[in-house]
Amino acid sequence: MVEEKMVRVRVPGTTANCGPGFDAIGIACNIYNELELTLKPEGELVITVAGEGAANIPGDSRNIVWRSVQHLLRKARINCQGAHIKMQNNVPLSRGLGSSAAAIVAGLKAANEAIGGRFNNDELLAMATEIEGHPDNVAPAIFGGVTISVVQEDGQPACLSFIPEIPLKLIVAVPEFSLSTRSARSVLPQTVPFHDAVFNVSRASLLVAALCRGETRLLRQAFDDALHQPYRAALIPGMYEVFKAARAAGALGAALSGAGPCLIAFATKNADQIGEAMTAAFAKEQVKSRYLVLNIDSQGAQVL
Numbered sequence: 001m002v003e004e005k006m007v008r009v010r011v012p013g014t015t016a017n018c019g020p021g022f023d024a025i026g027i028a029c030n031i032y033n034e035l036e037l038t039l040k041p042e043g044e045l046v047i048t049v050a051g052e053g054a055a056n057i058p059g060d061s062r063n064i065v066w067r068s069v070q071h072l073l074r075k076a077r078i079n080c081q082g083a084h085i086k087m088q089n090n091v092p093l094s095r096g097l098g099s100s101a102a103a104i105v106a107g108l109k110a111a112n113e114a115i116g117g118r119f120n121n122d123e124l125l126a127m128a129t130e131i132e133g134h135p136d137n138v139a140p141a142i143f144g145g146v147t148i149s150v151v152q153e154d155g156q157p158a159c160l161s162f163i164p165e166i167p168l169k170l171i172v173a174v175p176e177f178s179l180s181t182r183s184a185r186s187v188l189p190q191t192v193p194f195h196d197a198v199f200n201v202s203r204a205s206l207l208v209a210a211l212c213r214g215e216t217r218l219l220r221q222a223f224d225d226a227l228h229q230p231y232r233a234a235l236i237p238g239m240y241e242v243f244k245a246a247r248a249a250g251a252l253g254a255a256l257s258g259a260g261p262c263l264i265a266f267a268t269k270n271a272d273q274i275g276e277a278m279t280a281a282f283a284k285e286q287v288k289s290r291y292l293v294l295n296i297d298s299q300g301a302q303v304l
């Protein structure tokens with residue numbers, strides 16, 4: 001049954017890939033979108049959007065939050081064409097910080113709560129992956145922490161989350177321009193050389209082991225990638241210079257955040273110096289940017 005009660009949820013932004021963990025590793029960050037949802041079985045669809053990207057987010061049935069609400073209602077065999085939706089967005093839009101994953105998870109989490117919590121988080125993960133196409137942002141958005149996702153042989157996603165044994169800071173350089181995940185995926189090759197695959201398998205494994213054991217020494221080699229960043233570099237002016245500047249200012253490593261164009265550095269100290277070095281390196285390429293210093297979110301999506 002649909003009750004006309006207002007549900008509020010909060011969902012973290014996320015950074016995916018973390019260098020070598022393409023489509024597999026993601027981290028929830030302490031930057032959040034909030035959503036209020038009231039299902040209105042007899043009413044109309046009214047959507048208001050405030051904050052990041054408000055001018056570019058459709059306020060009608062094309063809205064990704066609403067499409068996610070509808071996705072869950074269909075699974076629950078509930079027909080409801082009206083709702084009041086209020087989005088307060090803090091996650092930058094189309095920048096590689098999981099804004100679409102946050103919107104999808106917010107819609108699913110809120111709709112689930114509105115119908116009495118029929119689905120568990122694993123089921124929400126399956127629905128979110130169906131909508132998003134890959135699990136590495138939606139999984140940490142749901143579960144929090146550093147999340148390792150797989151798509152199983154039957155197509156269903158599964159994941160494990162953990163909190164690293166080191167106080168990792170995430171320093172994100174956010175350029176002014178946006179980049180769609182679709183464009184950033186369209187430049188990827190169909191096949192990769194075997195040694196590039198080995199390069200990534202070893203680093204992704206090392207990254208997870210080092211985070212679990214708190215080995216910062218070995219982390220320095222763990223954020224490099226050969227599978228996607230070399231192909232995407234042409235889309236982000238100065239990408240490797242920004243990585244170099246972050247390391248020179250004390251970062252353990254740096255990577256493309258998700259499909260970009262945000263670039264992210266990982267560090268335990270010097271966060272502001274690293275952020276300033278990254279934005280200065282972008283500026284040398286005539287790219288205006290700002291930086292955020294974020295921590296890992298351990299909770300994932302929450303009903304408030």
Ligand code: HSE
Nearest residue numbers: 016022023181258259
């Ligand atoms: N793993 C995805 C990619 C994240 O790099 O294309 C983007 O959302």
